[in-house]
Amino acid sequence: MSLPFSAHIPFVEHLGMTLERFEGGESTVRLQPRPEHRNSFDVTHGGVCMTMLDVAMATAARSVQPELGVVTIEMKTSFMRPARIAADAPGGAALEARGRLLHRTSAMAFTEATLYDDAGRACAHATGTFRYVRRAQASVSAPQPPLPTD
Structure with missing residues (x-):
């Protein structure tokens, strides 16, 4: 069962990503790759894979504090094998990214x-660092006062 994203993210909607889990520092996002998501090797483009990983990490971070937004500070991705769906896979087959809040x-x-x-x-596997921001900050380009630190 898909959950609603709590923020309007046009690029994520354009890709067709769905949110399947959003709780306790964990998240799962799914995507049924379409032909336009492929690269010249006919597998899912690395940028689509990285976007899925970014969104999975961001939603995992937000799942413990959903009233705040997050922005990506840093992300490292390692690709291990092509991300593809088998030709004989059932119609609902999808790629799935599972995110986890570590600290x-x-x-x-x-x-x-x-x-x-x-x-x-x-x-593929990624690690990422995100900054929590108040929702109003996410849409303002002027410098904002920092959030309190530990």
Whole structure:
């Protein structure tokens, strides 16, 4: 069962990503790759994979403090195998990214996520650092006062 994203994210909606889990420092996002998500090797483009990992980590960070937004400070991604859906996979087959909050302070979240293909094989893994921001800050370009630190 898909959950609503608590923030309007046009790019995520454009890709067709769904939120499947959002609780206790964990999240799961899914995507059924379409032809336009593929690269020249006919597998899911690395940028789509990285976006899924970024969103999985961000939602894991937000799941413990949903009234705040997060912005990506740093992200490292390792690709292990092509992210593809088998040609004979059932119609609902999807890529799945599972995010986990590893540690947080009042201002920062340290996370990881793994992207799996339709057979449950790990395709990519990422770690990321996110800054918690008040929702109004996320849409304002002027400098904002910092959140309190631990």
